[in-house]
Amino acid sequence: MLTEFLQQVVSGAAAGCVYALVALGFVLIFKATGIVNFAQGELMMVGAFLGLTFVDVFHLPYWLGAGLAVVGMAVIGVVLNRVLLRPLAGQSTLAIIMVTLGMSILLRAGASVIWGPETVAFDSPFSRKSVALWGVVLSQEHVAIIVATSVLVAGLFGFFRFSRLGIAMQATSENQLAAYYMGIPVRSIHALTWGIGAATAGVAGIMLAPVAFVHVNMGFLGLKAFPAAVLGGFGSIPGAIVGGLIIGIAESLSVLYLPEGFNNVAAYILLLLVLMLRPEGLFGVETARRV
Amino acid sequence: MRHAMKRSYRDDMRLFPHRGAMLAYVALAVGLLALPGMAGNYMLSQATFVFVNGTVAVGLMLLIGFTGQISLGHAAFFSVGAYVEGVLLVRGVPFPLALLAAGVGTGAVGVVVGLPALRMRGIYLAMATLAFAFIVEEVIVRWSSVTRGNRGLNIPDPVLFGHKLGSGTAIYYLALAVFAVVLLAVINILRGRTGRALAALLDSDVAAECMGINLAVFKTIAFAVSAAATGFAGAVYAHKLGYISPEQFSIQLSVEFLMMVIIGGLGSLHGAVFGAIFVVVLPQAILLAKPLLPQHVAELPILDTAAFGIIVILFVMFEPRGLNGYWVRLKAWCSLYPFYRRGMFKRGRIAAADLVKH
Numbered sequence: 001m002l003t004e005f006l007q008q009v010v011s012g013a014a015a016g017c018v019y020a021l022v023a024l025g026f027v028l029i030f031k032a033t034g035i036v037n038f039a040q041g042e043l044m045m046v047g048a049f050l051g052l053t054f055v056d057v058f059h060l061p062y063w064l065g066a067g068l069a070v071v072g073m074a075v076i077g078v079v080l081n082r083v084l085l086r087p088l089a090g091q092s093t094l095a096i097i098m099v100t101l102g103m104s105i106l107l108r109a110g111a112s113v114i115w116g117p118e119t120v121a122f123d124s125p126f127s128r129k130s131v132a133l134w135g136v137v138l139s140q141e142h143v144a145i146i147v148a149t150s151v152l153v154a155g156l157f158g159f160f161r162f163s164r165l166g167i168a169m170q171a172t173s174e175n176q177l178a179a180y181y182m183g184i185p186v187r188s189i190h191a192l193t194w195g196i197g198a199a200t201a202g203v204a205g206i207m208l209a210p211v212a213f214v215h216v217n218m219g220f221l222g223l224k225a226f227p228a229a230v231l232g233g234f235g236s237i238p239g240a241i242v243g244g245l246i247i248g249i250a251e252s253l254s255v256l257y258l259p260e261g262f263n264n265v266a267a268y269i270l271l272l273l274v275l276m277l278r279p280e281g282l283f284g285v286e287t288a289r290r291v
Numbered sequence: 292m293r294h295a296m297k298r299s300y301r302d303d304m305r306l307f308p309h310r311g312a313m314l315a316y317v318a319l320a321v322g323l324l325a326l327p328g329m330a331g332n333y334m335l336s337q338a339t340f341v342f343v344n345g346t347v348a349v350g351l352m353l354l355i356g357f358t359g360q361i362s363l364g365h366a367a368f369f370s371v372g373a374y375v376e377g378v379l380l381v382r383g384v385p386f387p388l389a390l391l392a393a394g395v396g397t398g399a400v401g402v403v404v405g406l407p408a409l410r411m412r413g414i415y416l417a418m419a420t421l422a423f424a425f426i427v428e429e430v431i432v433r434w435s436s437v438t439r440g441n442r443g444l445n446i447p448d449p450v451l452f453g454h455k456l457g458s459g460t461a462i463y464y465l466a467l468a469v470f471a472v473v474l475l476a477v478i479n480i481l482r483g484r485t486g487r488a489l490a491a492l493l494d495s496d497v498a499a500e501c502m503g504i505n506l507a508v509f510k511t512i513a514f515a516v517s518a519a520a521t522g523f524a525g526a527v528y529a530h531k532l533g534y535i536s537p538e539q540f541s542i543q544l545s546v547e548f549l550m551m552v553i554i555g556g557l558g559s560l561h562g563a564v565f566g567a568i569f570v571v572v573l574p575q576a577i578l579l580a581k582p583l584l585p586q587h588v589a590e591l592p593i594l595d596t597a598a599f600g601i602i603v604i605l606f607v608m609f610e611p612r613g614l615n616g617y618w619v620r621l622k623a624w625c626s627l628y629p630f631y632r633r634g635m636f637k638r639g640r641i642a643a644a645d646l647v648k649h
Binding site: 101109261269272275 | 355414415418421422425426433546550557600601611
C-alpha cells in the first residue's frame with residue numbers, strides 16, 4: 001500500500017518536473033517581459049522534435065543531439081521575440097495573449113509541415129531500464145527527468161543569484177525603466193530571457209519525449225503548466241517548481257484514489273481553488289497597483 | 292461625413308443615429324428574411340452558421356470589448372447551451388421551454404463562473420475560464436447517463452405549435468431570430484445605464500468603483516449576459532448539426548471565438564458581426580485556394596486554424612481596430628468623396644486592443 005503510494009508520488013513528481021520546467025520558462029518570460037506566453041507548450045513540442053531530428057535522423061550521439069536541440073530552441077526563442085513580440089511592446093494583455101495563441105497555432109502547423117502528423121517514439125539512453133530504491137521500482141527515465149530538472153534549476157538559481165547578467169535580468173524584471181537608466185540593455189535582456197525560456201521548454205520536451213512519445217499535439221500538455229505557474233504565484237521561480245510538482249503529484253494520486261476522469265482535471269480544480277482562496281498564489285506577494 | 296447631433300442623453304441613446312441608418316437596417320432585415328427564397332441550401336446553411344457565430348460574437352464582445360474581461364472558456368458556455376437544449380428535448384420538454392432553459396441556464400453558469408472573476412483580472416481571469424472550460428468538457432464526457440458522453444447526443448428536431456422545424460429554412464429562421472433578439476438585447480444593455488457602467492469598468496475598474504459603480508453586480512451582469520447569449524447560440528448550433536459530442540467544444544473553439552472578436556474589431560458590435568462572417572467565409576476561401584497551394588501544405592488538417600493564427604497576428608500588429616476599422620474608413624471615404632485623406636483616423640499609436648487594459 002505504502003509502496004504503491006510512493007510509486008505514484010515519484011512518477012507524479014517526474015511528470016511534475018516536466019510541468020515545472022515548462023512553467024519555469026513561462027514564469028521567466030513573464031517576469032522579465034510581462035508577456036504571457038501561451039505557446040510555451042508548443043515550444044516544448046518543437047524542442048522534442050528537434051532532439052528527435054538530431055539524434056534519430058542525423059544520428060548524432062544522444063547528448064550532442066540533445067544539446068544542439070536546446071541551443072536551437074534558444075535561437076528560436078530569440079527570433080520569435082524579435083519578430084512577433086517586440087513590436088507589441090506596450091500593448092494590452094489581450095493583444096499579447098492573442099499573438100502568443102496565434103504563435104502556438106503556427107508552431108503546431110509548422111511542426112506538422114516539417115515532421116508530419118505521426119506519433120514517433122524517441123528513445124533515450126535511459127529507456128526501458130529501471131532502478132529499485134527501498135522497494136519502489138522507478139524507471140530510469142523518471143529518475144533522469146528529476147535529476148535533470150534539479151540540475152537545471154540549481155544552475156538557473158546560481159545564474160540569477162551570482163552572475164552579473166543574472167542580476168541584470170532580475171533588475172529588469174523588477175523595474176524596466178530603472179534598469180534602463182542604470183545602463184542595462186533591456187532589449188538584449190528580453191531577448192536573452194526568451195532564449196532561456198525557450199531552451200527550458202526544449203529541455204522539458206527532450207526529457208518528456210521518451211516517456212510520452214513525440215507528436216504535434218504534445219504541446220497541449222503545456223496548458224497544465226499554467227496552473228503550475230499560477231499555483232506558485234506566477235512571478236515566482238521556486239513557486240513554478242513547487243507548483244509543477246504539486247500538480248504532477250496531485251494528478252498521479254488522483255489516479256489512485258479518485259474516480260476516473262479526475263486525473264485529467266485535477267490541475268484545473270487546484271487552479272480554481274487557489275485562484276479563489278489565495279489569488280496571489282502560494283509564493284506570490286500581493287502588490288498594490290497604481291490607478 | 293454625417294455627424295448625428297446630440298443635444299441630450301436621450302439623443303445619445305437613440306437606436307439609430309439617423310434616418311439613413313434606419314433605412315439601411317430595415318433593408319438589411321428584409322433582405323435576410325427573404326434570403327431563403329433566393330439562396331440555395333448551401334448558402335443558407337452558411338448564413339445559419341454566420342448567425343450562430345454572430346450570436347456568440349455579440350455576447351463575447353459585450354464581455355471583452357465593452358467590459359474588458361477576458362474569457363478563454365466560451366466554448367464551455369456554448370457546450371452547456373447545446374447540451375441543455377439537447378438533453379431537455381430528449382426528455383420531452385417542449386422546444387420553446389428548452390431553448391429558454393438553454394439560454395437562462397447558461398447565464399446562471401456564467402454567474403457562477405463570474406463570481407470568482409470578481410477577484411481576478413487579466414491573465415488570472417483567462418486562466419480561470421480556461422480551467423472552467425476543461426472541467427466542463429470532462430463533466431460532459433463522464434456524466435454519460437445524461438449526456439451520453441463520448442458517444443454524442445442526437446438532437447430531436449424542434450417542434451413549435453405542432454409544426455416540425457427540421458428543414459434548413461426553419462433552422463435558418465430560428466438562428467436569425469435568436470441572433471436578432473440577442474443583438475437587440477445587447478444593444479439595449481449597452482445604450483442604457485448598465486452600458487455606461489460597463490464602459491467605466493472597461494476604462495478602470497478602480498475608478499469606476501470610486502464613482503459608485505458596484506463592481507460585483509456589473510461584472511456579474513456582463514458575464515451572465517455573455518454566457519446566456521453563447522448558450523442560446525449553442526442551442527441553435529445543436530439543432531443545426533443535429534448531433535453533438537464533447538470534442539466539438541474544445542479549447543480550440545474558445546480560441547476561435549476570441550479570434551472572431553479580435554479580427555472583427557474590439558469595442559464594436561459591427562465588428563462582432565464582421566468577425567462572425569469572416570470566420571465562416573475564411574474556410575471557404577481556403578477551400579477555393581487549395582488547388583494553388585503545394586500539395587503537402589494543402590493536405591494539412593490544421594490549415595484553417597493556421598490561417599486564423601496568421602491573420603489574427605497580422606490584425607493585432609497592423610490593424611488593431613479589426614475589420615470594423617476598414618468599414619469605418621470605407622464609410623468615411625464614400626461620404627466624403629473626393630475629400631477623404633489617408634491617415635484621417637490616425638490618432639497616434641492607438642490600438643483597439645488598448646481598450647482591454649488589464
